[in-house]
Amino acid sequence: MAKVNYSVPDEVKEAFDEAFKGQNKSAIIARLMREAVEEAKRAERRRRAIDALLALRERIPPVSADAVRRAREDGRP
Numbered sequence: 001m002a003k004v005n006y007s008v009p010d011e012v013k014e015a016f017d018e019a020f021k022g023q024n025k026s027a028i029i030a031r032l033m034r035e036a037v038e039e040a041k042r043a044e045r046r047r048r049a050i051d052a053l054l055a056l057r058e059r060i061p062p063v064s065a066d067a068v069r070r071a072r073e074d075g076r077p
Contacts, residue, residue, distance in 0.1 A: 020028050
């Protein structure tokens with residue numbers, strides 16, 4: 001198992017110690033680190049998806065508001 005050593009502001013450590021009093025702090029830190037890694041992966045997937053949508057949008061010709069309105073009206077029963 002790896003050991004890590006990070007410096008945090010005193011008020012963060014005090015709040016952490018108070019919030020997780022009597023609990024296995026190493027297990028809590030490991031869980032929080034896993035959650036942070038997963039969130040970073042989700043954020044990267046969102047960025048890639050947005051970039052793909054923006055690239056697709058650049059290749060699609062613009063449509064006028066009238067054309068959109070006509071398409072909506074034509075598609076209604």
